[in-house]
Amino acid sequence: MTDFDVRPVADDERRETLAVLLQSLHGKPLTDEEWAEIDSAWKTEGSFAAFDGDTPIGLAHSFGTELVVPGGGTIEVAAVDGIGVRADWTRRGVHTAMQHAQLAYFAERGKILSCLHASETTIYGRFGYGVGTRIRTLRIERPAARLREGVPVAEGHVRFLSPEEAVKQGPELYRRVGLHRPGMLARPGNWWPTMFNRDAGPQGRYRLAVHNGHDGPDGYVLYETVERATLEDPEKGALLRVRDFHAATPEVENALWRFLLSVDLVSAIHVRTRPVDDALPLLLNDSRHAGTLAVEDDLWVRLIDVEAALAARTYGAAAPVVIEVTDDQLPGNTGRYEVGPGGVRRSDETAGLRLGVDVLGMLYLGEWRPADLARSGRIEVLDADSLARADVLFPTAVHPWCGTPF
Numbered sequence: 183m184t185d186f187d188v189r190p191v192a193d194d195e196r197r198e199t200l201a202v203l204l205q206s207l208h209g210k211p212l213t214d215e216e217w218a219e220i221d222s223a224w225k226t227e228g229s230f231a232a233f234d235g236d237t238p239i240g241l242a243h244s245f246g247t248e249l250v251v252p253g254g255g256t257i258e259v260a261a262v263d264g265i266g267v268r269a270d271w272t273r274r275g276v277h278t279a280m281q282h283a284q285l286a287y288f289a290e291r292g293k294i295l296s297c298l299h300a301s302e303t304t305i306y307g308r309f310g311y312g313v314g315t316r317i318r319t320l321r322i323e324r325p326a327a328r329l330r331e332g333v334p335v336a337e338g339h340v341r342f343l344s345p346e347e348a349v350k351q352g353p354e355l356y357r358r359v360g361l362h363r364p365g366m367l368a369r370p371g372n373w374w375p376t377m378f379n380r381d382a383g384p385q386g387r388y389r390l391a392v393h394n395g396h397d398g399p400d401g402y403v404l405y406e407t408v409e410r411a412t413l414e415d416p417e418k419g420a421l422l423r424v425r426d427f428h429a430a431t432p433e434v435e436n437a438l439w440r441f442l443l444s445v446d447l448v449s450a451i452h453v454r455t456r457p458v459d460d461a462l463p464l465l466l467n468d469s470r471h472a473g474t475l476a477v478e479d480d481l482w483v484r485l486i487d488v489e490a491a492l493a494a495r496t497y498g499a500a501a502p503v504v505i506e507v508t509d510d511q512l513p514g515n516t517g518r519y520e521v522g523p524g525g526v527r528r529s530d531e532t533a534g535l536r537l538g539v540d541v542l543g544m545l546y547l548g549e550w551r552p553a554d555l556a557r558s559g560r561i562e563v564l565d566a567d568s569l570a571r572a573d574v575l576f577p578t579a580v581h582p583w584c585g586t587p588f
């Protein structure tokens with residue numbers, strides 16, 4: 183018997199449930215003006231809230247979008263963009279109840295996968311989520327860092343867009359960049375007012391620098407500068423912090439790095455959300471000018487329909503393996519699957535590897551080598567040759583990367 187209820191969020195409960203989420207993240211409720219900006223974009227589809235009587239005490243919010251899988255195909259997914267429980271209600275099963283309702287809903291609606299960025303790594307594993315992609319945080323020392331001679335740089339020029347132009351042109355810019363890595367997400371219409379316009383729009387702190395090539399805009403970087411001068415060091419240049427950085431080709435990316443490195447009165451550049459295999463250190467005159475501050479978990483992946491998800495991606499050239507998957511929350515996923523370049527099917531054969539659905543989420547986009555997950559006890563190896571084949575089948579040539587905050 184619980185002393186709270188969990189149910190879908192009604193239209194007229196959107197603002198008060200969002201206030202609970204913001205409070206759980208130590209934010210303030212939105213002003214009328216701020217709410218007006220996102221009102222029509224903050225939908226309720228796939229969102230559940232917990233109530234004590236009529237009072238909201240927790241929210242699990244999501245929106246629908248598409249995700250690129252290895253091989254370049256896209257699948258329909260739910261992006262869980264906000265989970266929070268009021269601090270005086272935590273550790274009483276509120277989140278667990280909202281998760282169960284939300285996962286069951288995703289399964290009923292035929293979602294193949296759900297994904298999220300986690301505030302803490304200890305929260306989501308128990309619900310079947312695993313670390314599907316990671317990010318690398320880079321810090322670049324200026325003014326010493328510059329591009330090496332011979333680095334291929336796209337022809338074109340970089341121009342700022344005004345906040346009004348940025349808000350209008352953001353969606354088209356992202357579309358032109360294209361979804362070119364596993365792990366990238368399409369950004370639906372409601373993503374822009376809630377995530378991008380807030381930073382790049384008229385009240386935002388960020389500048390949008392767009393690279394224009396022969397065929398028009400083909401990359402952009404959204405950044406802010408933070409003053410670092412102090413009484414003791416009045417000449418210290420600002421910190422340039424990158425928020426969103428996308429380019430259609432490596433050459434355009436290099437052109438945008440060249441631009442960032444050229445901004446005057448900047449002592450360091452900080453960029454948190456780069457792919458693990460980001461090429462920047464290799465582009466510089468001295469690779470030590472780009473230090474890696476961290477490699478962290480980024481997109482957490484939860485397979486909702488294991489068979490459909492496995493069938494949607496491609497695999498490396500090796501003979502198939504049979505894996506045995508366990509999923510306590512969505513037991514229909516529990517079973518054995520034969521996985522290989524020729525396709526995926528349910529199987530009655532003996533399994534070579536045994537793993538939980540959370541670990542399958544780690545393998546799914548290609549970020550991890552199965553051998554590393556076996557060494558850490560996450561995969562049970564029943565047949566060593568299956569593990570060797572899985573090491574060829576699952577990892578991708580480039581690291582998967584999301585690149586979209588939500």
Ligand SMILES: CC(=O)SCCNC(=O)CCNC(=O)[C@H](O)C(C)(C)COP(=O)(O)OP(=O)(O)OC[C@H]1O[C@@H](n2cnc3c(N)ncnc32)[C@H](O)[C@@H]1OP(=O)(O)O
Nearest residue numbers: 206264265266267272273274275276277278298300301304
């Ligand atoms: C996608 C995103 O939005 S990421 C943002 C997530 N939200 C936040 O970080 C906001 C602040 N935190 C919160 O709102 C809450 O603490 C939540 C949502 C993380 C957890 O909500 P709760 O209602 O307390 O979770 P619930 O009571 O269902 O606990 C489930 C289990 O997870 C554990 N757990 C929950 N939160 C944490 C945590 N932060 N660290 C470690 N364990 C945790 C609980 O101990 C419990 O374990 P048990 O079943 O073995 O006792």
